[in-house]
Amino acid sequence: MEIQNTKSKFGQFGGQFVPETLMNALIELEREFEKAIADESFMEEYRYYLKEYVGRPNPLYFAENLTRKLGGGKIYLKREDLNHTGAHKINNVLGQVLLARRMGKKRIIAETGAGQHGVATATVCAMFDLECEVFMGVEDVERQSLNVFKMKMLGARVNPVTSGTGTLKDATNEAIRDWVANVDDTFYVIGSVVGPHPYPTIVRDFQRVIGDEVKEQILAKEGRLPDYLVACVGGGSNAMGLFYPFADDKDVKMFGVEAAGLGVDTDKHAATIAKGSIGVIHGMMTYVLQDDYGQIMPVHSISAGLDYPGIGPQHAYYHSTGRVSYVPATDTEAIEGFELLTKSEGIIPALESSHAIAYLMKLAPKTSKDDIIVVCLSGRGDKDMNTIMKYVGGESYGK
Amino acid sequence: MESRISEKFSELKKDGRKALIAYLTCGYPDMEATYSLVLEAEKAGVDIIELGIPYSDPLADGPIIQAASEKALEKGTNIDMIFDMAGKLREKTQLPLVIMTYYNAVFRYGAEKFLEGCKSSGIDGLIVPDLPYEEKGAISEIAKNNGTDLIPLVAPTSEDRISKLVSDASGFVYCVSSKGVTGKRSGFSEGLADFMESVRKHTELPLAIGFGISNADAARSVKDMCDGVIVGSAIIERIGQGAAKGDVAGEVRPFLKTLRDAL
Numbered sequence: 124m125e126i127q128n129t130k131s132k133f134g135q136f137g138g139q140f141v142p143e144t145l146m147n148a149l150i151e152l153e154r155e156f157e158k159a160i161a162d163e164s165f166m167e168e169y170r171y172y173l174k175e176y177v178g179r180p181n182p183l184y185f186a187e188n189l190t191r192k193l194g195g196g197k198i199y200l201k202r203e204d205l206n207h208t209g210a211h212k213i214n215n216v217l218g219q220v221l222l223a224r225r226m227g228k229k230r231i232i233a234e235t236g237a238g239q240h241g242v243a244t245a246t247v248c249a250m251f252d253l254e255c256e257v258f259m260g261v262e263d264v265e266r267q268s269l270n271v272f273k274m275k276m277l278g279a280r281v282n283p284v285t286s287g288t289g290t291l292k293d294a295t296n297e298a299i300r301d302w303v304a305n306v307d308d309t310f311y312v313i314g315s316v317v318g319p320h321p322y323p324t325i326v327r328d329f330q331r332v333i334g335d336e337v338k339e340q341i342l343a344k345e346g347r348l349p350d351y352l353v354a355c356v357g358g359g360s361n362a363m364g365l366f367y368p369f370a371d372d373k374d375v376k377m378f379g380v381e382a383a384g385l386g387v388d389t390d391k392h393a394a395t396i397a398k399g400s401i402g403v404i405h406g407m408m409t410y411v412l413q414d415d416y417g418q419i420m421p422v423h424s425i426s427a428g429l430d431y432p433g434i435g436p437q438h439a440y441y442h443s444t445g446r447v448s449y450v451p452a453t454d455t456e457a458i459e460g461f462e463l464l465t466k467s468e469g470i471i472p473a474l475e476s477s478h479a480i481a482y483l484m485k486l487a488p489k490t491s492k493d494d495i496i497v498v499c500l501s502g503r504g505d506k507d508m509n510t511i512m513k514y515v516g517g518e519s520y521g522k
Numbered sequence: 523m524e525s526r527i528s529e530k531f532s533e534l535k536k537d538g539r540k541a542l543i544a545y546l547t548c549g550y551p552d553m554e555a556t557y558s559l560v561l562e563a564e565k566a567g568v569d570i571i572e573l574g575i576p577y578s579d580p581l582a583d584g585p586i587i588q589a590a591s592e593k594a595l596e597k598g599t600n601i602d603m604i605f606d607m608a609g610k611l612r613e614k615t616q617l618p619l620v621i622m623t624y625y626n627a628v629f630r631y632g633a634e635k636f637l638e639g640c641k642s643s644g645i646d647g648l649i650v651p652d653l654p655y656e657e658k659g660a661i662s663e664i665a666k667n668n669g670t671d672l673i674p675l676v677a678p679t680s681e682d683r684i685s686k687l688v689s690d691a692s693g694f695v696y697c698v699s700s701k702g703v704t705g706k707r708s709g710f711s712e713g714l715a716d717f718m719e720s721v722r723k724h725t726e727l728p729l730a731i732g733f734g735i736s737n738a739d740a741a742r743s744v745k746d747m748c749d750g751v752i753v754g755s756a757i758i759e760r761i762g763q764g765a766a767k768g769d770v771a772g773e774v775r776p777f778l779k780t781l782r783d784a785l
Contacts, residue, residue: 131656140625140652142582143687144677144701286588287578296579303582304702306679403626404579406652416600417630418578 131320132408134443136436139319141299141406148306153321155226160328165225172217173332176250179214181205183340183497188467193487196350196494200470201337203361203501210473210502211333211361213243216312218329220247223310230254230309234298236263236291236357237428237475238270239502240314245279255279258297260290263427270506288421291357291431295405315358316435319406323435330364337497338368345495351486352377354499355478356449357393357429359438361501366447367437376448379438380482382424383451391423395434396442396449404433410442425454425510426474428502452481458514460484461504473502474510526618526646527671527693530569531728531749540785541694541750542741543730544757544778545572545622547590548607549599551765557607559761562771564617567782572649572752575604575623582624582651584705586755590762601631605643612644620647620673620693625657633661640670647671647693655687662690677701678717688725694750697721699733705755707734710744718747738784745785753781 131138139149159165173179181202190198203211216233223231231253235241241257248255257274261283264271274281287293295318302311316326341349352369354362356379369375384392392398395410402411404419412420412432424430441447452460460480465471472480479498487496504511524532534541544563548556560571576591576599583591608619621640628636628650640648648670653661658672665672671693676684678700688695697718699710714731721729731744732752741751757774764773 138657139654140657141654142651142677142698143654143675143683144679144698146654146656146677146683147679147681286585287592292579296581299581300584300703306701400630402630403624403652406581408629411626413626413630415630417624417626417628418595419626 133437133440136407136409136439137320137323138408139406140403140408141319142303144303145306149319149321156222156321156325159222159225165221169218169221173214177207177213177217178205179332180336180340183337183344185344186468189464192463192467193484195487196490196492196496198483198487199341199349199495199497200500201333201365201497203333203499204470204472204476204503208239208243208246209505210239210243211330211364212240212314213246214332214364215314215326215329215360216240216243216247219310219312219325220251220253223312224251226310228308228310230256230305231312232256232258232298232301232309233312233314234258234291234294235314236294236430237426238263238267238274238506239428241279241281242270242273242277244312245274245277248279249277256282258282258284258294258301260284260288260294262289263291263294266510267427267506268509290422291427292419299405315360316363316437317358317405317407317433323407323437326360327363327367327437330360331367333361333364333499334366334368337365341495341497348372348375349495349497350374350376351490351494351496353380353479353483353486353496355380355429355475355501356434356438357382357431357475358433359435361499363435363437365499366441370446377446378482378486379447379449380478381449381451382426382429382478383453384423384425386453387451393422393424393430393432394451395432397451407433407436409433409436409439425457425514426478428473428475429478450482452478456481461511470500471504472500473504474507476501525669525671525693526616527570527620530618531694534569540745540748541569541728541730542567542781542785543570543572543750543752544568545574545752545754547574547576547587547594547758548604549576549594549597550590550758550761551593551770552597553599553603553607555770557611558771559774560611560617561614562775563778564615566775566778568778569750570618570620572620572622572754573604573608575601575621575627577624577627580624582703584703584755586758587704590758601627601636601639605639608643608645618646619644620649621645622649622651625650625653628661633664637661637664637668637670641668645670647673649673649675649696651675655683676721678713684721685724688721688727691725691727694728694730695721695725696752697729697731697748699731699735699744702733704733706736710734714744715747738780741781742784751785
């Protein structure tokens with residue numbers, strides 16, 4: 124038996140579980156990506172747009188009020204919410220679209236859940252004058268109508284996906300199907316550290332700017348590395364971006380916060396690590412929420428961006444090695460996190476990021492005053508106002 | 523010992539005919555219907571049956587099979603029921619039976635247990651559309667050891683991969699007619715003949731063309747390039763129409779006959 128290609132895997136996770144039609148495209152993508160990131164002129168272009176267009180480096184903000192309220196270590200917020208288009212998603216989209224241009228692709232497709240990845244993709248495509256098509260589950264189209272409107276304004280075509288559960292997982296299936304049919308001229312911009320190899324690596328390498336900046340900023344401010352890192356995890360791109368540069372810094376403890384929805388003991392959650400098992404979804408082997416026959420289960424979260432039954436394969440690997448602790452936060456806890464940050468710091472976080480704040484509320488009081496905690500504030504909450512208004516009004520998704 | 527699939531292709535070759543391979547989504551509209559449809563299909567001249575395990579996330583399938591899978595899953599269709607049905611079919615027919623499933627179903631069920639289920643229920647082959655050459659090591663040895671043909675898919679984009687893909691294959695080679703998912707095509711590209719020729723250069727195995735063959739004309743247009751054609755979505759569509767009228771066999775039988783006559 125031929126030796127398996129291990130470059131495509133993190134331990135047993137990752138791989139390329141896709142139709143044969145895509146295999147040569149993935150091989151080409153891997154080759155072109157490796158050439159691009161080794162090419163200083165490409166990286167210079169990427170860094171130019173990160174600075175001048177996205178607005179990086181964004182601040183590592185010392186949240187003094189939050190620190191005082193929670194009564195433990197010093198809390199810093201990595202302000203990805205201040206990026207152009209309002210979330211970390213654009214770091215990755217910019218990198219991938221530059222790669223697509225370099226490869227001569229004219230048509231861009233993307234999947235989106237909360238819509239932040241779709242908006243980022245539509246934005247960068249508008250800037251570079253590329254055709255853009257976004258797949259989005261019908262349920263998400265409804266709860267993220269503002270982002271749908273933005274995408275259309277930016278010139279993208281939004282395809283509502285009705286199959287399956289009508290959420291991110293199905294939008295991803297549909298985007299992969301489109302790519303199978305149009306693989307010659309189309310570049311599929313995946314929005315998280317998921318999918319077949321080389322995507323989890325590509326997205327990680329374009330998101331690591333988050334952790335690289337945090338390292339530099341915290342050394343400048345505190346003269347040492349943080350003790351704790353906290354980030355929310357759906358597919359897990361903001362978390363991977365923060366964690367990856369610290370992976371070898373053994374004293375830095377890392378927490379990925381999953382969406383526990385109505386609770387991990389109910390059937391309405393998206394807590395892949397807590398309740399999932401090893402399986403295959405969207406071309407990768409990872410932890411996945413599935414039944415005994417391998418059918419992917421419906422998921423729930425108040426946050427459309429965390430509503431995903433899988434998780435990036437590198438996260439699955441970090442979980443299996445114990446490098447990162449994955450912990451759940453419920454919808455209710457996320458709302459508490461949302462309110463706390465909004466009222467104490469005047470920063471309105473995305474519901475995704477609110478999950479990270481929810482876990483921070485548990486973690487911080489247990490830490491000592493000398494500890495340093497960095498939370499990735501992956502996005503801003505404008506897009507979630509409808510959901511919050513309904514929630515405050517007594518309505519809740521999935522109940 | 524020659525597998526039922528190889529035997530069938532040798533037989534057809536002697537008669538100068540092409541194989542008609544019919545795909546059925548198991549449990550659509552229900553398991554009883556699938557069971558009867560296999561026997562009906564044999565009577566209508568179908569040579570090999572592909573039994574599709576309905577899956578929640580069928581990446582390689584178009585809207586027709588996807589919708590049929592959703593309905594079958596709503597009915598509670600699962601792998602054990604399908605093995606059970608295959609075992610019962612084996613008491614009635616020697617028609618080659620091939621399972622088509624996504625890899626997660628095999629992995630989650632347990633590859634050893636899955637292939638044992640294939641063997642004991644009389645399944646002859648396995649098609650896993652999301653298990654490319656690079657990943658198939660997980661099951662290829664087990665399949666070989668228990669005599670199940672692991673049928674590779676080769677795509678028009680495979681190019682320099684073709685020789686590798688067919689190198690240790692058995693049963694037949696599933697040649698994907700064109701890019702895209704399963705379902706109707708308005709026509710086939712001129713490149714199809716060249717593609718089939720390039721596959722032929724690398725293997726003696728029978729070649730079957732699938733994806734997008736929706737009627738007798740389409741089957742006729744590709745039959746000289748291959749040893750068999752696979753028809754899926756078009757049959758599923760007729761099953762759906764038949765189910766609505768309360769007569770699945772009556773709707774599917776004449777369609778299969780027109781395909782048979784074309785080959």
